Amino acid sequence: MKKRVVSILLSTMVVAGLFAGCGTSGDDSSSASSSDTKTEAPAEDKADDAKEASDTATTGGNVVGVVMPTKDLQRWNQDGQNMEQQLKDAGYEVDIQYSNNDIATQVSQIETMISNGVNVLVIASIDGESLGTPLEKAKEAGIPVISYDRLIMNSDAISYYATFDNYMVGQKQGEYIKEALDLENAEGPFNLEIVTGDPGDNNAQFFYGGAMDVLQPYIDSGKLVVPSGQIEFAKVATADWSTEKAQNRMDTIISGNYSDGTNLDAVLCSNDSTSLGVQNALASSYTGEYPVITGQDCDVANVKNLIAGKQSMDIFKDTRDLANQTVKMVDAIMQGKEAEVNDTESYDNGTGVIPTYLCEPKVCTADNYKELLIDSGYYTEEDLK
Numbered sequence: 001m002k003k004r005v006v007s008i009l010l011s012t013m014v015v016a017g018l019f020a021g022c023g024t025s026g027d028d029s030s031s032a033s034s035s036d037t038k039t040e041a042p043a044e045d046k047a048d049d050a051k052e053a054s055d056t057a058t059t060g061g062n063v064v065g066v067v068m069p070t071k072d073l074q075r076w077n078q079d080g081q082n083m084e085q086q087l088k089d090a091g092y093e094v095d096i097q098y099s100n101n102d103i104a105t106q107v108s109q110i111e112t113m114i115s116n117g118v119n120v121l122v123i124a125s126i127d128g129e130s131l132g133t134p135l136e137k138a139k140e141a142g143i144p145v146i147s148y149d150r151l152i153m154n155s156d157a158i159s160y161y162a163t164f165d166n167y168m169v170g171q172k173q174g175e176y177i178k179e180a181l182d183l184e185n186a187e188g189p190f191n192l193e194i195v196t197g198d199p200g201d202n203n204a205q206f207f208y209g210g211a212m213d214v215l216q217p218y219i220d221s222g223k224l225v226v227p228s229g230q231i232e233f234a235k236v237a238t239a240d241w242s243t244e245k246a247q248n249r250m251d252t253i254i255s256g257n258y259s260d261g262t263n264l265d266a267v268l269c270s271n272d273s274t275s276l277g278v279q280n281a282l283a284s285s286y287t288g289e290y291p292v293i294t295g296q297d298c299d300v301a302n303v304k305n306l307i308a309g310k311q312s313m314d315i316f317k318d319t320r321d322l323a324n325q326t327v328k329m330v331d332a333i334m335q336g337k338e339a340e341v342n343d344t345e346s347y348d349n350g351t352g353v354i355p356t357y358l359c360e361p362k363v364c365t366a367d368n369y370k371e372l373l374i375d376s377g378y379y380t381e382e383d384l385k
Contacts, residue, residue: 063093064330065113066122066148070101073241073273074299075319076124079149082323083122090327101240103130110134114141120330121145127200128153128349144333146326147354151202154350160339161347161356162326164317166203169361170210170270173294176313176363177266178214180292188223190265193253194236195246195278197270207270207296208233215268227257238274246277254285266292272302272314279310298364298373303384306366314364316372321359329357 064087068080080096087094095113099106103126111134113121121143125131128150135157138145144159145152152158177183181190192215197204218224219231230236230253238246246269258264264286269275275295282290295302296315305311325340332339343356364372373379 061117061119062091062334063095063116063118064120064122065110065116065118066094066096067106067109067113068096068098068124069106069126071098072101075272075297079124079319079323082319083148083326086320086323086327087330090331092330099126101126103127107131107134111137114138114143117141118143120333122148122326122330123152124148125150125152128202129200131155146329146333147349148326149203149322151347151349151354153202156351158349158351158354159333160329160341161349161354162322162329163203163347163356163358164322164361165358166206167210167346169296169315169317170207170212171214172210172315172361172363173207173268173270173296173313174211174214176294177211177268177292178218180312181265183218183223186223188218189225190223191258191263192219192224192226192266192268193228193250193264193278194226194231194268195238195250195270195274196233196236196268197238197241197274199234199237199239201241204237204270205233208236211268211270227262228253238277241271241273243273243277243280246274247280248277250278250281251285254281258286258288261287263288264291265289267294269294269296271296272299273297275311276301276305279305283310296361298369298378300379300383303364303369303373303379306364306369307384309366312365314369316362316364316378317359318362318376318378320378325357325359 066080066083068076070076076098080098084094084096095116095118097109099109106126107130110121110123110131114134114137121138123131123145125147131152132155135145135152135155139157145157147158147161149163151161151163196208215224219226238249267278269278272295275293278293292312294313295311296317298314298316302311302314306314329339339355341355341357343358344353347354347356362372374381
């Protein structure tokens with residue numbers, strides 16, 4: 001399957017990223033070597049393991065531990081709020097913690113939840129490689145673990161994975177650039193720069209891979225040119241998904257390649273925080289024609305820029321849908337049943353394929369943002385003024 005191949009190839013790329021020194025929050029570099037020493041389990045066996053763990057969860061109690069990476073990004077505040085509210089509405093007690101984007105803090109929070117006897121853990125990891133020790137304790141205690149949004153790597157304690165189709169996110173971003181520049185018909189060449197996410201976040205590999213599967217043929221043919229020469233994942237990654245780091249890198253790219261008025265035609269940005277950094281850099285030092293710019297998450301600041309014409313498109317991932325599916329997984333676990341999944345092939349965390357439920361991302365533009373964001377109740381008109 002195409003996504004499976006991409007995941008394997010990109011895991012190798014992240015190994016290269018580690019030696020290149022990208023990121024401060026770690027990466028998925030150990031996935032290749034770790035998986036070499038483990039016997040891969042099929043998704044069916046993973047589901048059986050999840051059911052066995054859920055039998056323990058049903059012996060008493062209804063406490064769900066939820067761990068989110070940080071409150072510094074709007075995305076995770078919304079995820080946490082949606083998750084907490086829907087779990088409470090379903091009758092569960094919720095212990096929700098935010099880890100301040102610090103791995104040691106996240107490890108400590110998970111260990112405390114295990115000690116306190118939570119019945120299920122829902123974890124959006126900071127670094128997918130860093131949770132082996134606490135999750136081994138969760139497995140020993142019979143506590144099922146749902147990996148939320150970001151796949152936790154190299155741990156056989158993971159029962160299920162709930163996320164958006166992150167490969168599709170990248171595809172949609174790449175397709176938007178392809179259509180906006182009319183790459184099939186226009187003569188070109190067009191100048192492109194690439195800004196992706198944290199090397200320790202497994203999702204960043206899928207975003208990059210999906211987009212590059214669309215754009216790489218045009219780079220190979222010369223219709224798309226990357227003047228900075230920065231194309232490989234390790235070179236275009238942004239530690240911590242930081243707006244400031246993305247802005248600093250784009251400032252350097254502009255001064256080195258576009259200070260003479262050369263046009264930058266498109267910037268592939270994997271999410272809104274990095275996209276905002278690129279937009280800030282363009283506003284301060286770029287003098288050419290304004291480029292096509294992508295994004296993801298529909299953060300308020302970015303939607304405002306979308307409306308103002310400073311960002312071309314966004315990817316809307318309705319976190320209410322993801323929270324809803326995760327609550328359904330919790331319900332199934334608590335009842336000793338198997339949870340609903342729709343992908344049992346694509347997401348191998350190094351110990352086997354994790355049964356996964358994928359929610360579908362949607363393209364948001366200035367033409368349809370009202371329908372997607374306001375009419376659905378995700379935002380109000382006042383939020384976007």
